[in-house]
Amino acid sequence: MRRSLWIVLVSATSFATPAKDKPGKGCPGGMVRVPTGEDSGFCIDKTEVTVAAYSKCVAAGHCERAPLTVNASWIGDDEARLWSQFCNGDRADRANHPINCVDWNAASAYCRWIGARLPSDAEWDRAARGDDGRTYPWGNAEPSPKLLNACGGECVALSNRIGGPGLTALYAGDDGAPATAPVGSYPAGASPYGVLDLMGNVEEWVEDHHGSHHADRGGGWLTTDTTELRVLDTRDTPDLRLNALGFRCARSL
Secondary structure (H helix, E strand, C coil): CHHHHHHHCCCCCCCCCCCCCCCCCCCCCCEEEECCCCCCCEEEECCCCEHHHHHHHHHCCCCCCCCCCCECCCCCHHHHHHHHHHCCCCCHHHCCCECCCCCHHHHHHHHHHCCCECCCHHHHHHHHHCCCCCCECCECCCCCCCCCCCCCHHHHHHHHHCCCCCCCCCCCCCCCCCCCCCCCCCHHHCCCCCCCCCCCCCEEEEEEEECCEEEEECCCCCCCCCHHHHCCCEEECCCCECCCEECCCEEEC
16 A cells, blocks of 8 residues: 555654653653663654754755655656655755655764664664554554644645545544644654654654665655554665655664
8 A cells, every 4th residue: 555655645863852861861862762671772863853953964064955856766757746845855944844855875874973873673663662562652542633644634635736646534634734744743642652753744764674675664644544554664775765754863872
């Protein structure tokens, strides 16, 4: 479903409130400590990396400017022009939205610049699901407009308005964000450790390689199927750029 959807729909240190770690936990501001059973755990960004944060890396000369176009082998020129308008780039009016339309190498370069890295697939899953077997970061309740930014009525209306394909909403109601939303806008969808937006807003690059492909996790603002929120990972070429694909960073303790 995910790939058939994207054929026609292309989808920091963060500026959200810093994680309130207890003294001695060892995570910098804006990151949350996630414990593991094998060692002391790791730190992960509480929210997705924002446009403002990424722009600082660009200004410092360590990151390339975020592209304003989508790029995927299955996207034709017409679709690319239609959906590239939702690339956040360095838009001042989206400073606190997640950076998107960046490929794996750009995401990795940003994380290295702040002395971090992309999270591993296992770390991302641990941060999202904890150790109680929950289906989603917030628990086992089905997705709803208060829990995440996926494709609700607002997304369907957007597609209709710009001449895109007809969509079936993931849930009834309107989540308030036709495209990306400011990071941290859905606190009720937090994971067991207080990590936000692990489902919805944008999918997220992770560190793992699968041959010539790289993995990304979670759903984005165009997600229309709950199975897309539960997949272990999606494997893409590292040059993929989508308007519903971004990233967050992690650090080892």
